[in-house]
Amino acid sequence: MILPELTRLVRDRAGNFAITTALLMPVLLGTAGMAIDFTNALEKKTELQALVDAAALATASAMSDKDMTDAEAQAFAKRYFTSHADQVTAPPNETPEEKAAREAALLNGLTVGATTTNSSGNGQTFNVRMTMTYPLSLNGLSRALGFKTLQISVTGDSQSGREGNALSMYLALDESGSMKELTSTINPAQPTRQESYDCSTLFFYKTCTRTVNNYLSKMASLKAAAAGMFSQLKAVDPQSELIRIGAVSYNDTTKPEQTVKWGTASAASYVGNLPDVPAGGTDATGAMTNAFNALKKANPKEVTEHSKKNNTSFERFIVLMTDGEMTGNSNKWNSSIDTKVRNLCNQAKNDGINVYTIAFMAPSKGQSLLSSCATSADYYYQPNDMTALVKSFGDIARKAAKTGTRLTN
Structure with missing residues (x-):
C-alpha cells in the first residue's frame, strides 16, 4: 500500500510552479x-x-x-x-x-x-x-x-x-582714502570690537558702548593678500637668486618707492608699512611711470642683476592694483588721468612687460581702466572681498613663478 502511494505522489504534477518559485525566491x-x-x-x-x-x-x-x-x-x-x-x-x-x-x-x-x-x-x-x-x-x-x-x-x-622662473616684478598699489573702507570679511584675529553710540535720554546725555563685528579694511586685506603672494614667491626662490621685486604706492600723489631688490623681504616690508588709515584721491600715473622705468628694456639694470645670478633670461611683470577710479585730488573721475594710465599700460605691454591688474571692489570706471591695462583677460582680476583678493594675488604668484597643479591619472 505504501509503495503505490509514494509512486503516485512522485508522479503528481500539481503545485510544481509554487514549489519551484519557493525554491528560487531567495536566488x-x-x-x-x-x-x-x-x-x-x-x-x-x-x-x-x-x-x-x-x-x-x-x-x-x-x-x-x-x-x-x-x-x-x-x-x-x-x-x-x-x-x-x-x-x-x-x-x-x-x-x-x-x-x-x-x-x-x-x-x-x-x-x-x-x-x-x-x-x-x-x-x-x-x-x-x-x-x-x-x-x-x-x-x-x-x-x-x-x-x-x-x-x-x-x-x-x-x-x-x-619651475624656478627668473623674474622681475614691480607692484603699484593704491593707498587712497577709500582703502580705509571696510570689507565684508571679519578680522579672524579680533572678530569683535567695542563701538560707542549715543544712548541719551530725554533729560540726560549719555554715551554707551556695544560689541559689534570687527570687519577688515581694504588696506588690511591688501596687506594680507600681498603677504600671501610674497610667501609663495619666497617658497619658489628661498635663496633669492631668481626673483626681484620693487613696489610703490600712490593716492593722488606718488609715494617714495621701494626699488627693485632681490627676494621678497624689501617689498614685503614696504607693503606692510603702508598706512593703516590711508587718505587722498587716486592717480596711478606716477606709480605706473616708476614701474615702467624700472623694468623697461632700455634700462639695463635688471639684465645686469640677473646676469650676476646666471639667469640668462627672465620675465618682467607689473601688478597694478586700485579700489577706485582715477580722480586725482578730487572726488570725481578724471578722464585725462584715466587716459594717461591707459597709455602707460600700453607702453609697458608694447615693451614686452606683462601687466597684471586687480580692481578690488572698484567702481565701473576703475574696472574698465584695469581691464584695458591688463595684458589679457587672464591677467585681470576683479575681487569683491578679501578671500577673492588673496586668491588673486596667489594666482599671480603661481603664474609669474610658473608653478602649477594638475591631475596626472
Whole structure:
C-alpha cells in the first residue's frame, strides 16, 4: 500500500510552479539586491574618485605653496579626505559610535604617497598618489546570497611644480582714502570690537558702548593678500637668486618707492608699512611711470642683476592694483588721468612687460581702466572681498613663478 502511494505522489504534477518559485525566491531576491547594490557601488565609486582627486590636488598644491615635508603632506591629505568624506560616506541618522567606526574604516583603507623631487636650478616637482579602498555595506537582499560588503577602490594622482622662473616684478598699489573702507570679511584675529553710540535720554546725555563685528579694511586685506603672494614667491626662490621685486604706492600723489631688490623681504616690508588709515584721491600715473622705468628694456639694470645670478633670461611683470577710479585730488573721475594710465599700460605691454591688474571692489570706471591695462583677460582680476583678493594675488604668484597643479591619472 505504501509503495503505490509514494509512486503516485512522485508522479503528481500539481503545485510544481509554487514549489519551484519557493525554491528560487531567495536566488531571485538576492539577484535583485545585487543589481541595486551594483548601481549604488558605481555611484559611490564616482563620488569617492572625485573626493580622492580633490584631496590629491589640494595636497600637491599645499606642498608647493607651504614647503611641507613628505610626512606633513601625507597627514594633510588624510585630514582633507576625512573632513570631506561625510558627504559621500555618511548614512542618515548615524550614531556617534557608527561615525567613529566609519571614519576608522576610511583611514584604514586610505594610502597616501607624497614625494618631492628636485630638478635643475631651484625647480621642484611634488607628486601625490592616493588610493582608497572602501567596504560598501550591501542590502539585506544581497546578504541572502551570503554577501555582506563590496570593496570599492579608487586612485588619484596629482602633481605640482616649481619651475624656478627668473623674474622681475614691480607692484603699484593704491593707498587712497577709500582703502580705509571696510570689507565684508571679519578680522579672524579680533572678530569683535567695542563701538560707542549715543544712548541719551530725554533729560540726560549719555554715551554707551556695544560689541559689534570687527570687519577688515581694504588696506588690511591688501596687506594680507600681498603677504600671501610674497610667501609663495619666497617658497619658489628661498635663496633669492631668481626673483626681484620693487613696489610703490600712490593716492593722488606718488609715494617714495621701494626699488627693485632681490627676494621678497624689501617689498614685503614696504607693503606692510603702508598706512593703516590711508587718505587722498587716486592717480596711478606716477606709480605706473616708476614701474615702467624700472623694468623697461632700455634700462639695463635688471639684465645686469640677473646676469650676476646666471639667469640668462627672465620675465618682467607689473601688478597694478586700485579700489577706485582715477580722480586725482578730487572726488570725481578724471578722464585725462584715466587716459594717461591707459597709455602707460600700453607702453609697458608694447615693451614686452606683462601687466597684471586687480580692481578690488572698484567702481565701473576703475574696472574698465584695469581691464584695458591688463595684458589679457587672464591677467585681470576683479575681487569683491578679501578671500577673492588673496586668491588673486596667489594666482599671480603661481603664474609669474610658473608653478602649477594638475591631475596626472
